Amino acid sequence: MLVNKIIITKIKSLLEAATKAKLKSKFIYKKILDEFTKFNKPIISKTQIKNIPNVGTKTLELLCEHIETELKKVTNNLEDLEKYKLFFQVKDYNELKEKFLESEKKNFEESENKKYVEISHFDEDFFISDITGSDIEMVTIDFKKDCLSFSQPNPNLNEDYKVKANKVKLVEDKKNFNNIKNSPLAKKKQLKKYIPGYKTGPYAILKALWLENGISKHKIIQIAKNYSTTEFDLTSRNSAWSGMKTLIDKNFVYKESGSKKYFITEEGLTTANKLFFDTSIIKNTDTEVTLLIDSREIKNRNFRSFFQGYFENTGVNFETRQLEVGDFAWIQNEMICDFIVERKCGSDFVSSITDGRYKEQKNRLRDTGITNIYYLVENLKISDFKNISYETGCQSLTTTKLEGMTVIETDDIKESATVIENIHNRVKNVQDGNYKMSYGSFIEKGSKNKNMSVNKMLFYAFSGIYGINNEKARLLTEHFKTFKNFYTISLSKNLRTELVNSGINLSKRNIDDIIHFMCKDTSN
Known part of the structure; x- marks a missing residue:
C-alpha cells in the first residue's frame, strides 16, 4: 500500500494549498482524497489512478510524477523495482535495473571472498x-x-x-x-543474470509464453505484439521476433523437436514470474475488468481514436489492442469474458450484406464460443440502401436477432460509446470467473483462416451469397465437397443443371446468384 500512502499524502498537501489560496480546486481535491481513502486495494498501475472518479489528466500527470520521485527514494533492490516498474519511465527503469544488477554482482563477489x-x-x-x-x-x-x-x-x-x-x-x-x-x-x-528489457522483443515473447505455454510462432506474435514497443515485422532485421534467439540462447525458451511449438523453460518461468507477477498481471487477485478496443476502431483518420478519448474521460478501464474478431471485448486476468461487440456504421452494414462479409463475420463471432454477442448498427439511414432494399436490411437484422445475437441500433458514434459503457458496467456486475478462454486462445480462434479446412472455406463462400442460408450452404458444401469439384463442373458448362438436380431447394434467383458470385457466369 506504499503508493496509496504517497498519493494520499500528496493530495492532502494539494488540498491544503488550494484551501489556503481559496481556489475552487479544493472541492475536487477533497472528493479525490475521499475516493483514495476508501480505495482498499494496493495501487500498482497508472490505470488504477486514472479510473478514480474526479482524477483528470493534469492531476494524473502530477500524481504520477510525484509517485516516481518518491519511489526512487525508497526503491533499493531489483525486487522493489519490478514491483513498481509501471510507475517509472522506461529510461529511468533501465538505469535503475542496471544499478541494482551491478550491486547484486558486487554482493556475490563479496560473499565468495568471505569463504577465505x-x-x-x-x-x-x-x-x-x-x-x-x-x-x-x-x-x-x-x-x-x-x-x-x-x-x-x-x-x-x-x-x-x-x-x-x-x-x-x-x-x-x-x-x-x-x-x-x-x-x-x-x-x-559471476556474470549478471539476464533480464529482458521492459517492452522489448524478448520481454513480449516471454510474456506471451508465460500467458500460454506451448504455442506456435504465429500465436506468440499475436499475443506478444500487445506488449512490445518494437514491431513484429518478419521482413525487418530489427524485428521484435529476433528476441526469440536471445531467449533460446539464455535457456529461457526451447523449441520442441519435430514441432512448431515453443515452450518456456524452468529458468525462463522463474524469471517470468518475477517480471510479470504482481505487476501488469496479477493472477487470481486482480478483479478489475478491462475493456479491449480494436486499434482500428477510430472515428476518422484526422483525429485520435474517438472511443479511447471517450472512455478516458468517463473513467472506464480500457486497453487498445488489435482484435482479430469483434470491435470490443472484455478481459480479466488475461482471460476473455463472455461478452463481445461487433460495431457497424450504416453504410458498411449494407455493403457487408451485398459482398458476403455480413454472414462471414457473424460466423467468426459464433466460432469464438462467446455467448453474449452484441451486433451494434450505427446511424443506419434509408439513403444507405442502394444495392438492396430497406426491407432486406431489416430482415437481415431480424435474422441476426433470431440467431441469438443482441442487435442494437444507435443514432451516432457518441450514443454507441454510451451503449458500450453500459455493457461494460454490466460485465463488471455479472463477471465472476465466467471466462470463455485465455486471451491467446481468443486471438487464435479469431484468425480468419487459422486451421480452416477447405470444406469450411467452401461453406463460408456459399453462406456469403445473399439468399443462401446456413442450411442451404451446408447442403451445397456436402454436394460439391471442394472448390476443385465445383469449378470442374462450372468449366464443363453443366453447373446450372447440376444445381437444379442437386436436390437442394434452390430458387432460380439462388442459382443465378451462385453462378454470378462464384464463377462470374462461366456456365452460360
Missing part, C-alpha cells in the same frame, strides 16, 4: 620472507609423509614445522582461490 576471510588477516609477504626455500621443501616432504591430512597433524612434528606448514598451506589456498576466481568458468558464473 581467515586468509585476508595474514600478511602473505611475511609468510614468504619468513620461510626459506629449504624450509618449504622440508615441510612439504615431511608434512605429506608424516600427516594423514592437514586437519590431523602428526603429534611428532615439532611446533616450528606445524606453524610453517600452516603458513604454506594458507598461502597456497589463497593463490588457488585467486586462480579459481579468475578462471573462465568462475567469471561466467
